[in-house]
Amino acid sequence: MAEAAIEIDRLRKSFGPKAAVDDVSFSVAAGTVVGLLGPNGAGKTTVINCLTTLLTPDSGTARLAGHDVTTDPAGVRASVAVTGQFAAVDETLTGRENLVFFGRLLRLTRTGASARAAELLDQFGLSEAGDMPAGHYSGGMRRRLDLAASLVVPRPILVLDEPTTGLDPRSRQALWDAVRRLARDGMAILLTTQYLEEADALAERIVVIDEGRVIAEGTPKELKKDVGGSVCEVQISDAGDRARATGALAGFVGVKERDDVLVVPMRGTDELSAIVRALDGAALKADDIAVHPPTLNDVFFALTKDHRGSEGPAFDTGEGRS
Amino acid sequence: MTAPAASAAPAAPAGQAFLNDVQVLAERDFKRSFSKVALFGTVVQPLVFFGIFYATFSGMLADKGIDYGPSVTPTLVVQALMFIAIASAMALATDRGSGLFNRLRTMPISSSALGAARLLTVAVEAVISTVVIALVAHLAGFRFHEGPLAAIGFLLVAVLFTMALAAVTATLGLTVRSQEALAACLYLPYLPLLVVSTGFVPANLFPGWLQPVVNVSPVSAVVEALRALSDSSTGTGRVWPALVWCAGLILLCGWTTARAFRKVTK
Structure with missing residues (x-):
């Protein structure tokens, strides 16, 4: 195929004077997952809404399966399956009725839609709950039903807007497995997420956006190399002690201060004991010491420190809609 | 899953797809x-209101020579709508x-x-409510004196008015953000609209300053049209104001609703 399934070129969308999406370009090839990573309000959902024809871009182009979102929205709608942040199903209908409803809206016959619904319920582990009203489903079941509803009729492109926000780890794993299967079957998948871990688990490539702009793009490995592996976070609430600790840790490269926490990049696990010894040597007692694999916060911290100073973007727990 | 190479929605003729x-x-x-809750609203509620109004006022008005059943039926139909x-x-x-709309x-x-x-959907609900009320009102002396064609007209005006009202409320339903505020916006105007009309009291018995409001009220227009189509003592020429009101509201609020719908996702 000459053209990627999703092809975005210099996309721009403003609300009033504020550019929500500013000059965003990237592409997603068939059979691959691309993660669009960013904090709340970074412009992820605006990008998604432009791609799914809910919004019209101010300038730039977005082509999905060869259809331009501005000149051929009907073609786009026929080629793209969308699963939003909130499970968009009818709560009064049963899971099965929901799937039949969406299937028939996509021009399946009544029997065709029923057969497909049964198949999808089975595939997403919802057969037993199939005849229960969707309003009685757990969060994880609802998300699976929502994803199943997007797949009633095979389409070449799937857009997932924060599909696992608020899910427990097991439901999240089940959803990840489903997404991997779909990519293997040849779908082009664009996934927005606030979690590096999720992008890492699913995406071949990650596009990091902040304040409407692409600030980094690459494979998960490349991005994490920028951050530099795990970090040791030393929490010392007393400002004077913290200043002394900064001195004691001067031998470590790239120590940063975030609120009352000193973030020490680690090159190996053996560095932990070196850090503790350094603090001990200065007779300092940390309130808390923790070792973390790089988080999205760290990625952002590393990527945005140049143009934002020490103030990193605020991530919340993902309850709000960005 | 099979390889999702083809697009959905095979090119069906546009009209057929619609x-x-x-x-x-x-x-x-x-x-x-047709859920139990909804049927309570479309069937049981109008009957309860009919029972309350009839039991309360019919005796008093009968003393004044007014046959309450036939005259209040159109009003209670409008209320149900x-x-x-x-x-x-x-x-x-x-x-x-x-x-779901997204x-x-x-x-x-x-x-x-x-x-x-x-x-x-609202048209079907309107037919159910109207038929149920008309049947029960039969017991209270309500009759279609103008014949079967006028009875069909009665039903059509009821359906048309429901569509007009639904167009009005749809704009609110798609615009007002919180469910509580929406419920207030919907339930507050309903009673003044119903009472400040010729539904329960003739226009000339309202205070002078209120009479113009009563006379131009769309509720008055529809109540009068329904009376004209069921009661032989009034002329069928009184149907027109209701039709004009309904057509106007459907056009205007159809447009505002379409606009509100496009904004739902922004």
């Missing part, structure tokens, strides 16, 4: 209309809140199919 969408969407709405329009807006707000807007479905399905 009819399919309206049918599927309306079937879903009907399921909700208002409840249908209110419930319709609440249903729209639910679908907006659940994100999903439908990303699918190859025309938004006019959504509107048509909703209008079809």
Whole structure:
């Protein structure tokens, strides 16, 4: 195929004077997952809404399966399956009725839609709950039903807007497995997420956006190399002690201060004991010491420190809609 | 899954696709209309109101030589239609809140199919309510004195008015953000609109300053039209103001609703 399934070129969308999406370009090839990573309000959902024809871009182009979102929205709608942040199903209908409803809206016959619904319920582990009203489903079941509803009729492109926000780890794993299967079957998948871990688990490539702009793009490995592996976070609430600790840790490269926490990049696990010894040597007692694999916060911290100073973007727990 | 190479929605003729969408969407709405809760609103509630009004006022008015049953029936039909329009807006707000509209807007479905399905649903509910009230009102002396054609006209005016009201409430249902505020916006105007009309009291018995309001009220127009189509003592020429009101509201609020719908996702 000459053209990627999703092809975005210099996309721009403003609300009033504020550019929500500013000059965003990237592409997603068939059979691959691309993660669009960013904090709340970074412009992820605006990008998604432009791609799914809910919004019209101010300038730039977005082509999905060869259809331009501005000149051929009907073609786009026929080629793209969308699963939003909130499970968009009818709560009064049963899971099965929901799937039949969406299937028939996509021009399946009544029997065709029923057969497909049964198949999808089975595939997403919802057969037993199939005849229960969707309003009685757990969060994880609802998300699976929502994803199943997007797949009633095979389409070449799937857009997932924060599909696992608020899910427990097991439901999240089940959803990840489903997404991997779909990519293997040849779908082009664009996934927005606030979690590096999720992008890492699913995406071949990650596009990091902040304040409407692409600030980094690459494979998960490349991005994490920028951050530099795990970090040791030393929490010392007393400002004077913290200043002394900064001195004691001067031998470590790239120590940063975030609120009352000193973030020490680690090159190996053996560095932990070196850090503790350094603090001990200065007779300092940390309130808390923790070792973390790089988080999205760290990625952002590393990527945005140049143009934002020490103030990193605020991530919340993902309850709000960005 | 098979390899998803082909696009969905094989090119069906546009008209056929539209009819399919309206049918599927309306079937879903009907399921909700015929749920126990919804039937309470469309069947039981109007009957309760009928019983209360008739039991309370008919004796007093009979002393004054007024046959209350036939004259209040159109008013109570209008009240039932208002409840249908209110419930319709609440249903729209639910679908907006659940994100269902967002999903439908990303699918190859025309938004006019959504509107048509909703209008079809309220029309069916209006027929149910009107027929139920007319049957029970029969016991209270309500008759179609103008013949079967006028009876059909009675039903058609009721359906048309419900569609007009549903167009008005739909704009609110798609615009007002919180469910509580929406309920207030819908339930507050209903009683003044119903009472400040010729529904319960003739226009000339209102205070002078209120009479112009009573006379131009769309509720008065519809109540008078329904009376004209059931009662032999009034002329059928009084149907026109109701038709003009309904057509005007449907055009105006159909437009505002379409605008509100496009903004739902922004």
